[in-house]
Amino acid sequence: MALATSQIDFAAIEARERASTKKKWPSVVVAAFVSLIWVVPFYYMLVSIFKTHAEYTANNPLSLPEGFSPIADNAISAWNTAKMGAGFANSAMYGIVGAGLAVFFAAMAAYGLTRISFKRQNFWFMLIFAGTIFPFQIYLIPLFFAYQKIGIINTHFGMLLFYTAVCIPFPVLVLRNYLNGLSREMDEAARMDGASEFRVFWSIILPNCIGPMTATFLLQFTWIWNDLLFSTVLGNREEVRSIMNSLQIFHGSYTTAGPNLTLTAALIASLPAIVLFLLLRRHFMEGMRVTGV
Amino acid sequence: MATVGLKDIVKVYGRHIAVRGVDLEIQDKSFTVFVGPSGCGKSTMLRMIAGLEIISHGEMRLDGKIVNDTPPRERGVAMVFQSYALYPHKTVRQNLEFSLKLEKLPPDQIASRVNKAVNLLEIEPYLDRKPAQLSGGQRQRVAMGRAIVREPKVFLFDEPLSNLDAKLRNQMRIEIKKLQRRLQVTTIYVTHDQVEAMTLADVIVVMRDGVIEQSGTPMQIFESPANQFIAGFIGTPQMNFFAGSVSMSRGVATFVGEGFKLPISKSRFGTGFEEGQNLTAGFRPEDIVPQERSKSAKLSADFLSAIGFTEMLGNETLLFSSYAGTEFVSRMAQPRFVAQDEIMKFKFNVEKMHLFDGDTGMSIRAA
Numbered sequence: 001m002a003l004a005t006s007q008i009d010f011a012a013i014e015a016r017e018r019a020s021t022k023k024k025w026p027s028v029v030v031a032a033f034v035s036l037i038w039v040v041p042f043y044y045m046l047v048s049i050f051k052t053h054a055e056y057t058a059n060n061p062l063s064l065p066e067g068f069s070p071i072a073d074n075a076i077s078a079w080n081t082a083k084m085g086a087g088f089a090n091s092a093m094y095g096i097v098g099a100g101l102a103v104f105f106a107a108m109a110a111y112g113l114t115r116i117s118f119k120r121q122n123f124w125f126m127l128i129f130a131g132t133i134f135p136f137q138i139y140l141i142p143l144f145f146a147y148q149k150i151g152i153i154n155t156h157f158g159m160l161l162f163y164t165a166v167c168i169p170f171p172v173l174v175l176r177n178y179l180n181g182l183s184r185e186m187d188e189a190a191r192m193d194g195a196s197e198f199r200v201f202w203s204i205i206l207p208n209c210i211g212p213m214t215a216t217f218l219l220q221f222t223w224i225w226n227d228l229l230f231s232t233v234l235g236n237r238e239e240v241r242s243i244m245n246s247l248q249i250f251h252g253s254y255t256t257a258g259p260n261l262t263l264t265a266a267l268i269a270s271l272p273a274i275v276l277f278l279l280l281r282r283h284f285m286e287g288m289r290v291t292g293v
Numbered sequence: 294m295a296t297v298g299l300k301d302i303v304k305v306y307g308r309h310i311a312v313r314g315v316d317l318e319i320q321d322k323s324f325t326v327f328v329g330p331s332g333c334g335k336s337t338m339l340r341m342i343a344g345l346e347i348i349s350h351g352e353m354r355l356d357g358k359i360v361n362d363t364p365p366r367e368r369g370v371a372m373v374f375q376s377y378a379l380y381p382h383k384t385v386r387q388n389l390e391f392s393l394k395l396e397k398l399p400p401d402q403i404a405s406r407v408n409k410a411v412n413l414l415e416i417e418p419y420l421d422r423k424p425a426q427l428s429g430g431q432r433q434r435v436a437m438g439r440a441i442v443r444e445p446k447v448f449l450f451d452e453p454l455s456n457l458d459a460k461l462r463n464q465m466r467i468e469i470k471k472l473q474r475r476l477q478v479t480t481i482y483v484t485h486d487q488v489e490a491m492t493l494a495d496v497i498v499v500m501r502d503g504v505i506e507q508s509g510t511p512m513q514i515f516e517s518p519a520n521q522f523i524a525g526f527i528g529t530p531q532m533n534f535f536a537g538s539v540s541m542s543r544g545v546a547t548f549v550g551e552g553f554k555l556p557i558s559k560s561r562f563g564t565g566f567e568e569g570q571n572l573t574a575g576f577r578p579e580d581i582v583p584q585e586r587s588k589s590a591k592l593s594a595d596f597l598s599a600i601g602f603t604e605m606l607g608n609e610t611l612l613f614s615s616y617a618g619t620e621f622v623s624r625m626a627q628p629r630f631v632a633q634d635e636i637m638k639f640k641f642n643v644e645k646m647h648l649f650d651g652d653t654g655m656s657i658r659a660a
Binding site for chain 2 (some may be wrong): 192
């Protein structure tokens with residue numbers, strides 16, 4: 001006999017089910033405590049950007065600000081003194097062009113590695129892949145001397161060359177795996193439809209890789225945007241300076257400016273990556289889903 | 294409109310030989326079906342005809358012209374793939390237009406070709422949808438549409454129905470046949486499903502281990518299989534085989550199986566028999582007749598056998614049993630309820646007996 005739904009005591013069921021999850025408050029307390037490690041610095045930044053320098057030095061660093069208005073002044077002053085405009089432009093160029101080219105080249109490599117048969121395919125793949133195995137820092141000294149010798153140190157081209165090259169291996173790994181899963185019958189159909197090899201790549205394969213390409217592009221862009229080490233060593237002149245490098249120099253030379261300005265600058269500097277992620281999040285999540293990045 | 298000539302075609306992958314010398318002439322406007330178990334080389338044949346695989350050795354001609362080295366796009370062949378292989382990022386219309394745009398046809402011609410295919414296949418309502426929004430059957434139609442718009446000389450189908458459910462498969466099978474009749478284009482179709490082969494083909498080509506075992510009309514293949522493999526492969530349920538040997542008496546040969554004897558007709562099987570020669574007798578399920586009362590000359594004497602299990606299909610019942618250690622299937626044309634372990638009388642329809650050489654498996658027939 002079917003149970004009449006009117007006889008079901010929903011409240012009792014809910015209470016019983018909740019009871020089974022209730023006795024977990026000790027773990028919640030521990031989790032809350034641990035989360036302070038992340039929350040406090042964030043809170044510190046959040047209150048500091050709304051303080052003037054005088055306000056910051058007068059009160060406890062963690063105290064609440066007296067008002068919201070100082071942020072505009074802080075932003076303008078940080079932007080100007082840290083020369084963030086130039087840093088933004090440089091880093092945007094390195095990030096967009098460098099990561100863009102890297103992902104595009106990686107897609108071409110992945111196409112070749114999965115669709116064109118040639119000798120020692122696996123060897124070539126492993127060679128490219130080796131780029132992700134070693135810590136990037138080992139490139140630093142040789143690159144510096146080589147760049148100096150060739151004369152591309154402190155140039156936009158040199159920076160772009162490094163960022164593009166260093167960002168290729170990881171997307172190759174991701175895109176190769178993804179392309180391996182894409183139906184080969186699809187490119188055969190295109191070949192029968194009269195498409196040349198490049199046409200197959202451009203019109204059939206690329207449009208079907210938007211998800212993983214966006215995901216890897218965002219990861220590489222963020223890496224380039226946040227890179228401090230290489231941009232300090234390879235591009236320290238003002239015209240080629242990246243945003244992170246500008247921040248460091250700002251922090252170093254204007255310590256009198258106070259943490260309120262430094263933090264405002266840091267916040268501004270992290271906005272583009274966040275905005276880009278929000279804009280592309282649909283593709284990014286899809287890319288994460290299909291590639292398991 | 295084209296003939297396809299294959300001469301001594303060989304395909305080698307590294308050290309593995311996938312196709313070992315195929316000769317075949319495919320007539321203009323004919324419907325040819327390559328059939329065989331998986332790994333027999335039938336798909337490889339199709340892919341070589343398409344130009345997707347290099348022909349290792351031999352000659353392929355399209356309308357008399359050698360096309361071994363002609364790339365797929367210049368051969369004038371179109372293919373429908375097993376997975377349909379539609380472009381997922383393009384709408385149905387863009388899928389259909391893609392090849393025509395690559396050919397750089399003028400827009401009005403592209404539109405008219407697409408419209409023609411769309412009307413033929415009744416896919417008008419889905420034109421602006423992407424493949425992911427289509428059902429299996431609709432995708433199948435679009436895949437065919439993509440082949441049709443190119444107005445190819447030859448249509449190639451690579452197991453196009455294997456991803457569809459049984460009902461849709463039957464429906465699409467009929468549609469493919471109708472379409473081919475209407476368009477009158479030479480068609481080559483690969484399948485492992487012998488029902489598709491029987492129903493679609495003008496010519497069936499049975500392949501095994503990279504060679505053609507037999508080619509002919511469906512009825513030729515069904516009624517006069519060249520060997521035991523083909524006899525077993527074509528027809529469901531498959532043909533029943535009984536091992537036995539020849540007994541000669543005053544120049545008349547008799548097939549002696551375990552516990553039964555059957556006369557060997559001179560007119561059908563000739564006279565080249567020797568005493569003790571190993572033979573295999575083959576009977577299709579409908580030729581092992583249960584409960585037949587008539588004493589027609591074409592039927593053998595009764596034999597009794599217990600029913601192992603039955604498959605009741607409604608219009609007929611398949612009886613699974615064994616006789617003298619050999620399992621067999623009998624088709625009961627007028628079904629009634631049959632209990633398990635019921636002892637039933639069977640007769641062989643001797644007139645429809647097939648004989649195969651016990652050692653080579655080759656069919657035996659009067660010269």
